[in-house]
Amino acid sequence: MVIMQKLIFRILFAVCILQSEHLIGQRVVFHEEPDTTGEVPTYGRNRAVYTHQLMKLGVIPAICENGAQTNFWSTSVSYELRTKAKFCSWNAAILDFGYRCDRFVINQNQNKLLPGYFGNHKRERLSTHNLSFSLCDRFNFGRRGNILGIYTDIGFYGDFAFRVTHLYVDEFYDSNSPVAGHTKTVVSNNRLKYINRMNFGLTARVGWEWGSFYAMYRINDLVLDNPPLTEYPDLPKLVIGIEMYGITD
């Protein structure tokens, strides 16, 4: 009972403290200090410097060498920070830094020739988790105010794959299995020596205020050969997709 009384007293005391400002003070409902310096802002979409977030959603078209065919579900997803440094009204440097995950879903057929466990599986995919950066030159078009406007970016990118996972799933019938005879095995291999950790390529974009269409083309091979024993086909090099900007002024 005493504890209850103390609790009620504390609540009432807190309410009184909170209300006291309204009872005896004044509330500033609007406050403005105009910039009287006349200085032109340096930060903004079409100012000297601008930074914004972006998300990339891409697909990896199955344009690949024989033996490393992928399918439609191969995707590339990124989250990046982009900094724009403006040189003049039509030209700027664009620096991106962020995380990207490429997921190659590998078709299972007789021609498949990839390192690791040979043979066909129920499902098989290879995922790379990358720290990614890119440097581009931006060409803007048209007269505009403080907006990104219409632009084309062209430049190069580099990745460091800090984690690579080769995963495959097999299903087979096992009469000794307690689960109705069906057995499913999931094998995930990491620290793969046959995957190139450092990758680089070209990138290009055509965009407008809220996003862009982009393409990335990897120049080097992702899958390392194992000479003189085997020369592996490489996984698809091209990614195309859309960028969506998180612009909050």
Next chain:
Amino acid sequence: MRRFTLILFILIFLTPGFAAGSKVWWVYFSDKKGSSFDPYMFFSEGAIARREKIGLSLYDVSDFPVSPSYLNQVSAFVDTMGYASRWMNAVSVVASEEEIALVRALSFVADVQLQLGFDWAVTSAAQDATDSDETLSLPQISRMQGDSFAYHHITGKGITIAILDAGFWGTNTHESFTQLFYENRITHTRNFLHGDSIIYDEKSDHGTMVLSCMAGAGIVHAKKMGMATGANFMLGIISKEYGNQYRAEERYIAGVEWADQYGANIINISGGPNENSYFAEDMDGKTPVISFACKMAARKGILVVAAAGNNGDHLERQLLPPAETDSVLSVTAMGDSGYVANYSSVGPPPDFRRKPDICAPGSVFVAAHDRRGDEYADSDGTSFSAPLVAGFAACLMELYPDITAMGTIDSLHKCAHLYPYYDYAHGYGVPQAGYFFRSENSNVEAAFTFNRSEIGITIQMNRGADTLTGSINTRLMFWNLTDSTGRIVEYNVIEVNSPNPVQVNFADYEHHEAYKMCVWYNGYYAETDF
């Protein structure tokens, strides 16, 4: 694969080629040689009367048309000829860089400028009206004491208001405008998008809502939404409501010159370019071409009323053209709480002129028309503050037939509820019609006194000062600090809940050169050296 990649990259590289196609340009001429002009043929009676009222020559060279000979010669070099502006002495053309280089070389071409395409920045979408929303129709009039005009049967009769907007969908069938059409008071219509007079089919009711803030008089609801229910109107569509507008400047200027030609006394503009088109420092009343056009209209004796813009929640909250223009009456939106609405753009312009001029209610009950057939809506935006003021100004012009546009602006300043207090968000406050019908200036009891000490200044409320009167019925105190150049370095609105609501320490303002503190509370204004 390589072929595919190659095609993709070629497409990206070709983009500059697409961007480098034909563009829209203004070609300025050095003179008007060979141009002939008969003002009695060209101008309406109203336009002539307006010029005579301000003592402006009917043969002012700026009203002469562009030289037909120059137009002929330019047309030989370009793809398309657009509007020829008599005020700018320029013609809009569509041409490539190569073609425009040939035009630039002509001896009579003074300058060539790339024309700007811009978004028509308008209010946010309206919401359907509910029964409770209809009560809003009362505050939007009563906050400006509009009933005083109605009581004296002043409804803007004989005044012509031009509305340049994005569409008047449903205006011709809406019950709120029955009287307007019955009395044939829509004198001119023009669709500058299509070059004809058909305006009621464009699928935007923004202009319909704006018109209702001047002339809306609901039959079912039996409530007036605006004060100028007896005025004449010219309705012009100069833009689509959404998207970047190709040749937007051209239509804008054509609209303003059209309003002048057919005798508008007031032009209401509730939209225009925003920060997509101009940097904040370029919205200075000089750089935007449309600001020039509006300034010219003001010189011809037209009162141009412009909405401040709805940039209040943006990083740069500047007034949007033409609201930043000298001689244009710029209007911000007052929120329901008695101070500026959070969406409203605010001043100052880059050169610290006293813009905006005044504010008016921004949350309104309007006549609307949409695909679902809704007839009324409640909506927010400076788009609606401006026409409320335009309607008010029409009543003022009817009340004082000899008043000029600049005289009207001056009167609107003086009748505003905060006057002579000023800040960059509220201007001089909300105009009060009652000001014009008072037999004598009533003495306002001193609401507060300044207590000066070595530390700073304290505002001491006087006894009984919290008795609230007037149409803006709040406990709000407005105060600002002005430096020696007249720039307001800080302004505040506070809710008074104590006997000493403001305590300003000199030490906090050492970095400023503030020398004057101005305070308004409940109709009482006082200032002190800081």
